Amino acid sequence: MAVTDARPATAATMATNRTMVASRRATASHAGAGPRRRASPAADRLTVALFSLTAFLIVLTLLVRQLPTVSHRDARPVRVLRKIYRTTVIETVWSAVGRGTAVTQSVSSSSSGPAVLPTTRAS
Amino acid sequence: MASELDYSFHAMGSDVRLLIGDPLLASLPTAHEAADLQHEFVLNFSDRLSRFRQASDLSALNADRHRRVVASRLLRAAVSAGLWAARRSGGLVDPTLVHALVRNGYDRSLAWAEPASLEEALAHAPPRRPARPDPWARWRRIVVDEGSGTITRPPGVMIDTGGTGKGLCADAVALRLGAYARFVVDCGGDIAVGGIGTQLQPYEVAIEHPLTLSPVGTIQVAAGGVATSGLNVRIWRRPDGTYAHHLLDPSTGSPVWSGVIGATALGDSALEAETLSKMAVLLGPEGARRVLAEHGGVIVHDSGEVEAVGPVAAQIGCSVKHGCAG
Numbered sequence: 001m002a003v004t005d006a007r008p009a010t011a012a013t014m015a016t017n018r019t020m021v022a023s024r025r026a027t028a029s030h031a032g033a034g035p036r037r038r039a040s041p042a043a044d045r046l047t048v049a050l051f052s053l054t055a056f057l058i059v060l061t062l063l064v065r066q067l068p069t070v071s072h073r074d075a076r077p078v079r080v081l082r083k084i085y086r087t088t089v090i091e092t093v094w095s096a097v098g099r100g101t102a103v104t105q106s107v108s109s110s111s112s113g114p115a116v117l118p119t120t121r122a123s
Numbered sequence: 124m125a126s127e128l129d130y131s132f133h134a135m136g137s138d139v140r141l142l143i144g145d146p147l148l149a150s151l152p153t154a155h156e157a158a159d160l161q162h163e164f165v166l167n168f169s170d171r172l173s174r175f176r177q178a179s180d181l182s183a184l185n186a187d188r189h190r191r192v193v194a195s196r197l198l199r200a201a202v203s204a205g206l207w208a209a210r211r212s213g214g215l216v217d218p219t220l221v222h223a224l225v226r227n228g229y230d231r232s233l234a235w236a237e238p239a240s241l242e243e244a245l246a247h248a249p250p251r252r253p254a255r256p257d258p259w260a261r262w263r264r265i266v267v268d269e270g271s272g273t274i275t276r277p278p279g280v281m282i283d284t285g286g287t288g289k290g291l292c293a294d295a296v297a298l299r300l301g302a303y304a305r306f307v308v309d310c311g312g313d314i315a316v317g318g319i320g321t322q323l324q325p326y327e328v329a330i331e332h333p334l335t336l337s338p339v340g341t342i343q344v345a346a347g348g349v350a351t352s353g354l355n356v357r358i359w360r361r362p363d364g365t366y367a368h369h370l371l372d373p374s375t376g377s378p379v380w381s382g383v384i385g386a387t388a389l390g391d392s393a394l395e396a397e398t399l400s401k402m403a404v405l406l407g408p409e410g411a412r413r414v415l416a417e418h419g420g421v422i423v424h425d426s427g428e429v430e431a432v433g434p435v436a437a438q439i440g441c442s443v444k445h446g447c448a449g
Binding site for chain 1: 126127128129130131132133134136137138140142154155158162166289307309311312313314324326327328329330331333338341349350351352353354355356385387
């Protein structure tokens with residue numbers, strides 16, 4: 001025997017259907033509210049400002065953390081004890097001693113040692 | 124303000140350099156005047172002790188057939204210095220090797236000659252071995268008598284003061300500059316340093332590498348001597364294609380190939396430093412370490428590797444165990 005779903009709608013079933021329709025309407029009404037509902041301009045500016053401030057503070061924190069590292073590892077303090085001025089006059093002359101030997105002579109006015117170090121070498 | 128004169132000229136087949144500070148007394152000659160005087164002294168020293176000048180005191184002594192010869196004070200001092208070095212080195216630095224030097228081709232001054240390639244010479248050199256003293260030790264039979272002003276030596280023994288001459292000259296000039304605040308006398312790399320000023324502020328002296336000719340480091344010298352001996356300068360190729368140089372093994376009369384191509388030594392005087400540096404080259408690496416241990420020095424091996432020994436090691440950043448590449 002064939003069974004058909006021709007049962008008459010009961011009051012309870014109808015009530016349930018009504019509830020679902022109402023629920024769909026409510027959902028549709030919420031989804032459509034986004035584009036229509038805008039936050040106030042003051043609130044937007046506040047958000048942007050807070051976001052910028054946060055980013056700035058993060059970058060600042062990173063930089064501050066880097067600073068001690070740089071100063072300890074790479075940057076050595078430079079201390080100037082004194083400035084030394086050297087005046088050197090170099091001249092090559094034929095020796096007063098004679099015999100045609102050439103002499104190179106210079107005078108350094110500082111006590112910081114000769115401009116060219118004396119060098120020990122084979123000869 | 125203190126000043127320092129830097130004065131250079133050519134003598135003894137080498138470059139000579141004087142650094143002279145201010146005189147300690149106003150009555151002394153100025154640094155310029157002192158340098159001119161020392162220039163004259165060095166030229167005179169060089170002329171009279173050259174074995175390549177016929178008219179020199181040394182040539183006259185070597186040409187004289189008499190056993191006992193009247194000699195000038197300078198010649199007596201130079202021969203005495205050669206004998207001192209021979210005693211100090213146990214006969215390794217021998218002043219009687221003139222015949223062997225001539226036999227090897229060193230019969231004329233090499234002052235302006237282009238040296239042969241040391242690298243090529245090392246590639247063709249015989250197996251390395253340290254030098255030994257001449258068992259006959261002819262230098263022991265040379266007598267310098269200051270009382271009579273004579274030099275006595277067996278007939279036929281010729282004397283060469285070239286091995287110790289530059290060190291002696293540097294010391295002699297240093298003695299004459301004793302009344303100046305600070306000074307350096309550099310006779311072809313044999314250096315004497317002195318003056319009261321150097322006690323507070325020593326001179327920095329650079330050491331030249333015999334292969335690269337660049338400095339291997341610097342050492343601080345307040346007083347005394349520092350000298351370098353090496354194979355890179357007076358080295359030549361013989362007609363048979365073999366190489367020779369001026370540092371001879373007294374036991375064979377042939378150039379020494381010891382495994383050391385250069386050595387720098389410190390000493391109480393330039394003469395001592397020169398003697399020690401020659402000993403170091405002649406003895407090879409093991410002997411060189413022994414010789415240089417007391418005053419300090421630097422050894423350059425055949426490979427070019429540099430090894431600092433004794434007190435010098437801390438100064439130039441190398442050590443005996445950890446040689447630094449040149």
